Amino acid sequence: MLALLQVLLSGLVTGSLYGLLALGIVLIYRTTGVLNFAYGALAATVTSFLYVLLTGPRLPFWPALLLSLLFALLLGALVERGFARPLLAAPILTKAIATLALALVLQTVVQALWPQLTSPVHFPTPFEGHALHFGGLYLSLVDGLTLLTMVLLLIVLQLFLLRTRLGMAMRATADSLEAARLMGIPVGLIFLLVWMLASLLAAVAGILIAARQTVIDVQFMDPVLLLAFIGAVLGGLDRLEGAVLGGALVGLAENVLALLLAGHSLGALDLGNPGIREALIFAGFVLLLLLRPRGLFGGAALRRV
Amino acid sequence: MRLQRPPAPVEQRRRGGSGVGLLLPSVLLFLLLLSACGSASSSGGGGGSSASAPGVDADTITIGGVLDTTGPIKVICAPILQGDQLYFNQVNAAGGINGRKIKFIQVSDNGDSTRTRDAVRQLVEQNHVFAIFQVCGSGNANVAESYTVPRGIPFIDPIGGGSKYTDQSGKALPWVWMTQPNYGDEGHVIGYYAATTLKARSVGLLYEDDVLGLQQKTTLAEALQKYGSKLVASVGYNATQTDFSAALQTLKAAAPDLIVLNGLPSPTARFVATAAAQGYRPRLGYLANYPMADNSWAKVLGAAGEGIYVSGYTSMDTPVAQQYLQATRSDPVFSAYKFYGYINAKIMVDALRKAGSNPTRASLRDALDHDFVNYDTGFGPTLTWTPERHGGVSDFMFFQIKQGQLTPVSSFIKASAVWP
Amino acid sequence: MKRMDLPLKRGRLGQSAPRAALSLTASERPGGASGSTRLAWQRAAATLLGLLALVLLPLLFDLLFGDSADFQLHRVTLILILAIAALAQNLLTGYAAQPSLGNAAFFGVSAYLLAWLNSDLQQPYWLAILVALLACALLGLIVGGPALSVSGAHLAIATLGLVVLTGSLLTLWDTSAGRQSYELTALPEALGDDRVLYYLVLALTALIFFCAFHLLRSRVGRAWIALRDSEVAAAACGVALTRYKLLAFVVSAVLTGLAGVLYATWGTTATASMSSVDQTIAFLTMIVVGGAGSLSGSLLGALFVGLVPLLLGELPDPLMLGPLQLPIATLTTGIYGVLLLLALIFFPGGLSAVFSRGGRLAREEGGKP
Structure with missing residues (x-):
């Protein structure tokens, strides 16, 4: 029982990280129509930058973190202007492939600039080794911070999007580009801000994942991205809350399945095999989409005639 | 009924020009030019070599390896390549092997064993290498072996614990020598x-x-x-x-x-x-x-x-390890993979040395099968190869x-x- | 129509549809103008010329490359195989406009079925291929059915999930069989000769492109184009959506399956990574770079994806540019990415658009009606 609770807790943390990434994915998708497959690479680039700040000039953690988040904003702006803008008119498939090309370029640049990241390295944070105990359950400091950050971010984002003019402008742009333009909203600026915000979210997710794993290398975000996309799609790809819930579901499912299957066998097949878990998660995802084609939390499909 | 988009303006409905027709020949030309460039830049290693000793001429021995430096296992294979190059450069600086310098050509198969055969063929048929040294990845190495063994091409150090060095009945594969432990x-x-x-x-x-x-x-x-x-x-x-x-x-x-x-x-x-x-x-x-x-x-x-x-299976208190540490003292971290490349390159060089002053593929095979009994690797364990045993180190x-x-x-x- | 500063066309639910590059050209329109008949003859003649050149290619390679001619031919064979896969993806995504990213699953499954039937069960090679293709047709139907109710980005990600699922299952099969990849050990002797394989693949590719050309000008092709332009309008005109969508899935699956068995034959092995996100990216890149909705685009895309990495791999490492020493081996992926981005930015309608005037207009308009 305790093991299950521990795993659920851990799954919740993993899920909130997927949810954070899914959030950024949906944000970009809703406003700019781009399925951003370079999202993981963006997160990895900023996290690598933080790593270099921490190990090269050996900056203290919090100033380095601040600098990295600023770098994330800058990177988002750069990507929007240099990459997303020229491709704005391209078909959706072209944009998707372009983001993949961007991911390749980012990864190569990171590797070329900071070759020490080609092999796994230790990611130093002041949170290591500390944990909170309550009742037989352990919650490491990083995990606790992750949950806290998620909750705060969600609250801030909700307030921003619902209460501020800029937030409303973003939502308007997401709803209908033409209408937003007609209302005088500077759509170009909105696009820029959306990419910067999404980049920031990616950076936060990447840094938290790195802090949790304590080991990173240049490809450390690769396996996470597809799961985040699945979370985003389960969430319906149209509401931010859906994205977070979808991501949380994937994280929980992953952990609980791992616990349930470990140690059991079906004949000669070891059910604890991670391949089986992966297969089950993707099979479940496909089946869920068949039952609810718009995702678990998605809105109804409207077709304009 | 409103259409989802307004009908395309007439100007857009142009004829597709003589598109497809011009296309194929120009594509062809493009292809040929590029392939010719590729071939021209890598036609080395063939001059002056004989049929039984391709890749060997008066002043060079050319060997080739397939190491993924571009795909999913590049974090393993790229440092191995660096270790290889480090050792080969040291040997060349000290005069080479029996007066010949070693040239090591590396091709990446992107970690994909469906591409490995093509990569090995490039090394053998385009670059005319003497022997294959290292194919990174067990599945990849196995595919490479299905090409090299029937053609009598020596293949030393298939990298990956799942690489085969015996055939179905457990007999040692005639042209494959494994170095690493399993x-x-x-x-x-x-x-x-x-x-x-x-x-x-x-x-x-x-x-x-x-x-x-x-x-x-x-x-x-x-x-x-x-x-x-x-x-x-x-x-x-x-x-x-x-x-x-x-x-x-x-x-x-x-x-x-x-x-x-x-x-x-x-x-x-x-x-x-x-x-x-x-x-x-x-x-x-x-x-x-x-x-x-x-x-x-x-x-x-x-x-x-x-x-x-x-x-x-390696010890740092050995001459080869010390030599390696000295050569890499400016590296930020110790890389076990780079070290792996270094020590295996040493084995390869020793084998080439033992193949004699006029090496052929047959003489290399004889050297590997008979001159490596209780061979002191120089980095800790011993290694024994015989015609019946082609497995790697098994001391830990x-x-x-x-x-x-x-x-x-x-x-x-x-x-x-x-x-x- | 007034040009807006940010020409972004999106549907209500964020779905974008590919635009100008896929507009009907005169040759696609049923009937066509009279001037297009002469054009059609020109194109046919030019295509035959190109085909002749490909048939004579081995002789040319003998002259150019000497004893590595067979190996170079081996590489051209790969590009033709990729062209079949590109065509399959194009028919589904470019013409019938189903954003299904699941073809890599068929690619892997057909290869594994071939390996199983041929190497393990010792069945004749041709029989194994037939079975693999039939299986793909069935799987295409199974995937296409549910795909009818899912659309847009959801379909894309769902089919991507299917690809990863298939890859996992294939890997599980490998692990439980104690192997790293599925080697094809019982291939017909004749196919070991590069020339024989090349001519076989060339014949198949030419046949398939020929059939595709006619299929696209038939009722089926017209139905697909109608689907792509507006599903609602098509349905209103009496086009049986379900039937033609399923047909697109099945045809695409079978062609991809064929590419899969040929690819496994070419590389003498099948790997679970044939059904992976990376493979899907390769398929999509081919049609995006070549030009979605274009037959010649499939060839061009295959050329880009097949040849560019090989050529980058042939660059000497380290590369000396004056005093600068570039560690090329680690930079090739990035260079490929940059080339890809440049191709997409400057040719958003695909490389095939360069050759057709309709496409050129599309580029000028920024790809928007």
Whole structure:
């Protein structure tokens, strides 16, 4: 029982990280129509930058973190202007492939600039080794911070999007580009801000994942991205809350399945095999989409005639 | 009824020009030009060589290798390549082999074994290499072997514990020589050491979930049983896994004295970190297998690594290792893969030396089959190749992490001595 | 129509549809103008010329490359195989406009079925291929059915999930069989000769492109184009959506399956990574770079994806540019990415648009009606 609770807790943390990434994915998708497959690479680039700040000039953690988040904003702006803008008119498939090309370029640049990241390295944070105990359950400091950050971010984002003019402008742009333009909203600026915000979210997710794993290398975000996309799609790809819930579901499912299957066998097949878990998660995802084609939390499909 | 978009303006409905027709010939021309460029730049290695000794001419021996420097396993293969190049450059600077310099041509198959055959063919048919040295990845190496063995091309050091060096009936493959140890042998030695020296009554295993990890699981279990211990729990992981809490709970529930960590440095380090964060450590700690035998792994673990045992087959207190450390003293971290490349390049060079002053593929094969009996590798273990035995090193020793450094705590143990 | 500063056309639910590059050209329109008949003859003649050149290619390679001619031919064979896969993806995604990213699953499954039937069960090679293709047709139907109710980005990600699922299952099969990849050990002797394989693949590719050309000008092709332009309008005009969508899935699956068995034959092995996100990216890149909705685009895309990495791999490492020493081996992926981005930015309608005037207009308009 305790093991299950521990795993659920851990799954919740993993899920909130997927949810954070899914959030950024949906944000970009809703406003700019781009399925951003370079999202993981963006997160990895900023996290690598933080790593270099921490190990090269050996900056203290919090100033380095601040600098990295600023770098994330800058990177988002750069990507929007240099990459997303020229491709704005391209078909959706072209944009998707372009983001993949961007991911390749980012990864190569990171590797070329900071070759020490080609092999796994230790990611130093002041949170290591500390944990909170309550009742037989352990919650490491990083995990606790992750949950806290998620909750705060969600609250801030909700307030921003619902209460501020800029937030409303973003939502308007997401709803209908033409209408937003007609209302005088500077759509170009909105696009820029959306990419910067999404980049920031990616950076936060990447840094938290790195802090949790304590080991990173240049490809450390690769396996996470597809799961985040699945979370985003389960969430319906149209509401931010859906994205977070979808991501949380994937994280929980992953952990609980791992616990349930470990140690059991079906004949000669070891059910604890991670391949089986992966297969089950993707099979479940496909089946869920068949039952609810718009995702678990998605809105109804409207077709304009 | 409103259409979803207004009808396209008439100007857009142009005829597609003589598009397809112009296309094919121009595509062809493009293709030819580019291929010709590629061929011209790599036509080396052929001049002056004879039919039985392609790649050997008056002042160069050309060998080739397929190492993924662009795909998913580049973190392993790229440093190996660097180690190779380091050693070959040292040898060339000191005059080469019997007056010839070594030229090592590397091609990447992107880690994809469907591309390996094409890569090996490039080396053999376009670059005319004398021998194949290293194909990175077990599946990749096996595909390469299906090309090289029927053609009598010597292939030294297929990289990857699942690489074949025997045929279906267990006989040594005639043109393939393995250098690295395999997890099966190591499993036996680990089982022996854990049961007899560490006196662990129950052992858990975290293993890389593929053919190799399963191989070690089997041999570890049987060795433990033979020496009076038992494998009580085993959990698989895959390389891309990020969360180990379920694995931890499962292993913890079996309460083993010792947990053996098999496979990859990054995930095993993450597992240890997860366990440490939850305050769990088995009574005797952990024992990691040979991919983790380097100080970088110890560094990655930080304080949680203290006291962990590691199995390895190389010793740093040897002439070759010292030579390597001296040559790489400006490297920020020690790379076990780069070291692997270095030591294997040494074996390759020794083999080429023993092939004589006019090497042919046949003379290289004879040298490998007859001049490598109890060959002192120079980095710790011995290696024996005979016409019947083409397997790699099977001596292992144990280290313990003390203050972030791997410290030897045993001497070399031969796998053949502990099993059967 | 007034040009807006940010020409982004999106549907209500964020779905974008590919635009100008896929507009009907005169040759696609049923009936066509009279001037297009002469054009059609021109194109046919030019295509035959190109085909002749490909048939004579081995002789040319003998002259150019000497004893490595067979190996170079081996590489051209790969590009033709990729062209079949590109065509399959194009028919589904470019013409019938189903954003299904699941073809890599068929690619892997057909290869594994071939390996199983031929190497393990010792069945004749041709029989194994037939079975693999039939299986793909069935799987295409199974995937296409549910795909009818899912659309847009959801379909894309769902089919991507299917690809990863298939890859996992294939890997599980490998692991439980104790192997790293599925080697084809019982291939017909004749196919070991590069020339024989080349001519076989060339014949198949030419046949398939020929059939595709006619299929696209038939009722089926017209139905697909109608689907792509507006599903609602098509349905209103009496086009049986379900039937033609399923047909697109099945045809695409079978062609991809064929590419899969040929690819496995070419590389003498099948790997689980044939059904992976990376493979899907390769397929999509081919049609995006070549030009979605264009037959010649499939060839061009295959050329880009097949040849560019090989050529980058042939660059000497380290590369000396004056005093600068570039460690090329680690930079090739990035260079490929940059080239890809440049191709997409400057040719958003695909490389095939360069050759057709309709496409050129599309580029000028920024790809928007």
